[in-house]
Amino acid sequence: MFGLTTHLQNKRRKERRVSFLLGCLTLCLVLPIAFIVGVLLFKGLPAICWEFLAADPIRGMTAGGIFPAIIGTIYLVLLSLLFCVPIGVIAAVYLSEYAADNWFTRAINLAIVNLAGVPSIVHALFGLGAFVLFLKFGTSLLAASATLAVMNLPVVITATRESLEAVPRQFREACWNLGATRWQAIRYVVLPNSLPGILTGVIFAVSRAAGETAPILFTGAVFYKAELPQSILDQCMALSMHLFTLSTQVVGVPEAFPYGTALVLVGIVFAVNTLSIALRFYFRTHRKW
Amino acid sequence: MSENLAIFTENLNLWYGSFQALKNINLSIHQGNITALIGPSGCGKSTFLRCLNRINERISSVRVSGAIRLFGHDIYGQEVTLEELRKDVGMVFQRPNPLPLSIYENVMFGYTTHYARRSYTQTELDVLVESSLKKVHLWEKLKDNLHDSALGLQLEAQQKLCIARLLPLKPKLILLDEPCSALDPTGTSSIEELLLELKGEYSIVIVTHNMAQARRVSYESIFMLMGEIIEQGSTAEMFLTPQNEKTAQYIEGRFG
Numbered sequence: 444m445f446g447l448t449t450h451l452q453n454k455r456r457k458e459r460r461v462s463f464l465l466g467c468l469t470l471c472l473v474l475p476i477a478f479i480v481g482v483l484l485f486k487g488l489p490a491i492c493w494e495f496l497a498a499d500p501i502r503g504m505t506a507g508g509i510f511p512a513i514i515g516t517i518y519l520v521l522l523s524l525l526f527c528v529p530i531g532v533i534a535a536v537y538l539s540e541y542a543a544d545n546w547f548t549r550a551i552n553l554a555i556v557n558l559a560g561v562p563s564i565v566h567a568l569f570g571l572g573a574f575v576l577f578l579k580f581g582t583s584l585l586a587a588s589a590t591l592a593v594m595n596l597p598v599v600i601t602a603t604r605e606s607l608e609a610v611p612r613q614f615r616e617a618c619w620n621l622g623a624t625r626w627q628a629i630r631y632v633v634l635p636n637s638l639p640g641i642l643t644g645v646i647f648a649v650s651r652a653a654g655e656t657a658p659i660l661f662t663g664a665v666f667y668k669a670e671l672p673q674s675i676l677d678q679c680m681a682l683s684m685h686l687f688t689l690s691t692q693v694v695g696v697p698e699a700f701p702y703g704t705a706l707v708l709v710g711i712v713f714a715v716n717t718l719s720i721a722l723r724f725y726f727r728t729h730r731k732w
Numbered sequence: 733m734s735e736n737l738a739i740f741t742e743n744l745n746l747w748y749g750s751f752q753a754l755k756n757i758n759l760s761i762h763q764g765n766i767t768a769l770i771g772p773s774g775c776g777k778s779t780f781l782r783c784l785n786r787i788n789e790r791i792s793s794v795r796v797s798g799a800i801r802l803f804g805h806d807i808y809g810q811e812v813t814l815e816e817l818r819k820d821v822g823m824v825f826q827r828p829n830p831l832p833l834s835i836y837e838n839v840m841f842g843y844t845t846h847y848a849r850r851s852y853t854q855t856e857l858d859v860l861v862e863s864s865l866k867k868v869h870l871w872e873k874l875k876d877n878l879h880d881s882a883l884g885l886q887l888e889a890q891q892k893l894c895i896a897r898l899l900p901l902k903p904k905l906i907l908l909d910e911p912c913s914a915l916d917p918t919g920t921s922s923i924e925e926l927l928l929e930l931k932g933e934y935s936i937v938i939v940t941h942n943m944a945q946a947r948r949v950s951y952e953s954i955f956m957l958m959g960e961i962i963e964q965g966s967t968a969e970m971f972l973t974p975q976n977e978k979t980a981q982y983i984e985g986r987f988g
Contacts, residue, residue: 617829620787621842621897622818631841632831 483706490703499669500685509704514671515679516711519588519659520652522675526592528645531599538600539607540629559597563657566594570662585675587663594658595648602644606637639726646719650712656683666692682708737801738763738905738935739784744798746779748791753779755959757798761952766927766936768950768967770943772987776959777939781907784937785821786814803904819846822898824908828890830882830897835874838882838893839864843900864899868892868926888919892926906930908938912945924949943983947971955979 498508542548570590580586610633618628656664664684672679682704689701739761746754754776761767769777782788783800786807800807807817819842830838839861843852861878865871870892874885882893891911898906908927912920920942927936927949940946946953946967953967955976963970963979974980981987 613827613829614831616787617831617894618841618845619790620785620818620823621845622815622901623841623845624815627845631845632833636832 480709483702483709486699487702487704487706490697490699491706495703496707500667509682509685509707511668511671512680512682512685512704513707515584515664515681516653516683516708518584518672518679519591519663519681520649522584522588523591523595523652524645524648526589527595527599527648530592531596531644532603532641534596535600535603535607536629536634539604540625540633555597555600558593559601561594563594563655566590567658567661569593570658575662581676582661582665582678583663583676584672584679585663587659587679587681588652588675590658590662591652591655594655595651598648598651599641599644602647603637603641606640606644607633609640610636639723643719643723646715646722649715653712653715654683654708656681656687659684682711736763737761738765738803739937740799740801740804742799742801744780744783744800745796746776746783746788747793747795749793753959754783757961759954759961759964761935761937763803763935764932765951766931766938766949768946768953769937769939769956770941770946770953770982771956771962772982773941775956777956778909779959780956781823781909781937781939784905784907785818785823787818787823789814815846819901820903821905821907822901822903824891824894824898824906824911826910826913828887828894828914830885830890830893832881832883834879835865835882835885835893836861836878839897839900842897846901860900864896865893867899867930868896869922870896888915888922891915891919891923895923895926895930903934905935905937908936910939910941913941920945943971943985955982957982 495508496513497510499511500509501507538548538551542551567590570586570593574580574586574589575582578586580589614632614636615628618632619625623631659681663678664681665678666680666684666688668678668680686701686704686708689696689704737760739759741757741759744754744757744759745752757780769780771777779788783796784802784807788794788796796808802821806812831841833841840857843857843860862871862875865874870889873889882890885893891914895906895911912923915923924945927938930936931951938946938949950967952965953970954961955963955970955974955978957978963974963976965975970979971983974983
């Protein structure tokens with residue numbers, strides 16, 4: 444009784460084989476990431492020094508640093524957040540808390556899903572047409588961040604809606620039963636409790652905005668610009684764009700430069716993502732229900 | 733004459749889609765008492781209760797006909813707003829549903845949503861919180877932890893808090909939908925004691941599946957079956973000498 448039978452032995456052997464196989468496949472998934480990070484560190488780390496981070500590129504980008512590109516990326520990201528976070532959060536609150544379920548809202552939902560699937564180069568063309576030419580922003584920080592904002596709207600809207608819907612319905616009902624209006628329930632109970640989820644979405648939008656090249660290619664990022672942008676109508680450099688030009692457009696660049704630039708970009712995105720994970724973890728352990 | 737009545741309904745019918753959940757409900761309930769709504773599951777007790785603060789209307793398939801007058805006022809009148817109606821008609825649910833806020837904020841929530849911020853001072857709020865929590869006997873226990881999350885309280889305390897948070901609004905009518913079914917016997921009896929203390933000042937309607945509870949707390953009982961009122965009368969008499977055969981069978985526990 445309770446002992447090991449032949450049949451059980453076979454089952455156990457099979458179990459081990461399956462878990463080994465699944466483990467191998469998972470490892471295959473991790474390998475490219477490890478490889479990318481490894482190569483970037485190996486080839487890019489020698490380039491990283493104070494001068495590389497804090498100086499302008501000189502001598503046709505073959506020397507100096509990437510400081511304007513770092514600043515340009517930060518400006519682009521912050522400005523695009525300024526556009527897409529308020530609009531995205533407001534739209535999400537309306538869609539999930541107010542809008543009736545009819546053909547119109549269903550059409551809007553469909554539009555959001557499709558917007559999320561639009562390739563970034565198409566966003567770039569849209570930005571060129573809508574912001575640069577039609578609204579006459581010119582190729583500028585403003586046009587480029589607006590384009591990034593449009594690209595990130597579905598991200599922010601979806602993340603916000605998901606976190607709003609994660610707040611149990613009973614809390615809203617409790618508010619309504621006390622005679623609170625919809626807005627009061629949202630303002631005092633729903634939004635405070637969905638803030639962590641919204642924040643996560645926003646941070647995800649940050650890393651996307653920092654990494655994308657196509658949307659800023661025609662709308663505001665430039666190959667080389669000596670001074671930092673003075674206004675939002677100036678053009679600027681950006682890390683992703685800089686990486687593109689260093690790798691394909693310029694001759695005589697030290698090999699470590701593009702890798703170093705990539706390392707800085709990936710580093711920024713990693714840092715922001717790590718922050719997002721940490722925040723999510725913090726809020727999950729401090730959740731009130 | 734309906735001015736003296738807490739609740740007066742006339743030919744109240746309610747449908748969920750094509751299913752008729754309430755059939756010709758004609759009721760008069762006097763002020764200041766505890767009234768128990770009893771009957772088997774699905775008989776329409778909760779549905780009836782939810783008509784009284786018009787919470788049912790959030791379900792789009794609900795259709796209501798007939799009249800409901802609370803304290804002489806037609807709650808379907810043109811000038812009636814849901815916010816004010818729910819301020820005067822408080823509701824307590826089966827599962828305690830405190831908000832994910834502090835204890836203090838829970839008690840104040842209704843009050844602060846109904847009155848402009850300029851119309852009260854912090855001291856007035858403090859006084860209101862203290863008196864509300866005292867009425868439900870939570871003050872001594874919680875006075876040092878008012879800013880802790882209400883969700884950390886035990887179920888019994890949560891349910892008392894859910895009653896306490898109605899009080900700053902000075903409701904006229906308090907509706908309780910099986911308020912003790914998530915609680916243990918001690919919790920149940922302390923909620924019952926609380927209800928007995930609150931009656932008089934407030935009119936109370938309680939839906940319950942617990943016959944003993946109906947006997948203990950209510951002055952009048954209403955027995956419902958399949959969306960209809962079978963019998964209404966003083967609790968003492970109904971439980972001793974039910975007039976209707978069905979009532980007798982239900983009270984004796986022959987179906988439920």
